[in-house]
Amino acid sequence: MTTISFKVSDVEARAIRNRARQERMTVSEFLRRQAMVPSRPPARIGLRRCPQTGATIFEGAEDLPPLTVESTREILAEFP
Numbered sequence: 648m649t650t651i652s653f654k655v656s657d658v659e660a661r662a663i664r665n666r667a668r669q670e671r672m673t674v675s676e677f678l679r680r681q682a683m684v685p686s687r688p689p690a691r692i693g694l695r696r697c698p699q700t701g702a703t704i705f706e707g708a709e710d711l712p713p714l715t716v717e718s719t720r721e722i723l724a725e726f727p
Contacts, residue, residue: 662725663677663678665725690707690708690710690711691708692705692706692707692708693705693706694706
């Protein structure tokens with residue numbers, strides 16, 4: 648088996664270890680799985696007019712789930 652090594656900052660190393668621990672796997676397995684996730688083309692983000700305010704806002708791609716208060720909290724839970 649081949650070994651791949653690369654450098655990361657202390658903050659990045661902590662984040663990688665924490666994510667691997669949360670997923671209940673080794674750092675090696677976590678990074679392998681992350682690297683092997685099939686890439687998909689970037690979602691097309693459009694603009695639209697807000698029906699309540701009339702402001703121009705971003706419109707999420709059709710294949711993405713809607714952004715909710717709960718999903719925003721989840722996203723920001725790991726933010727320092």
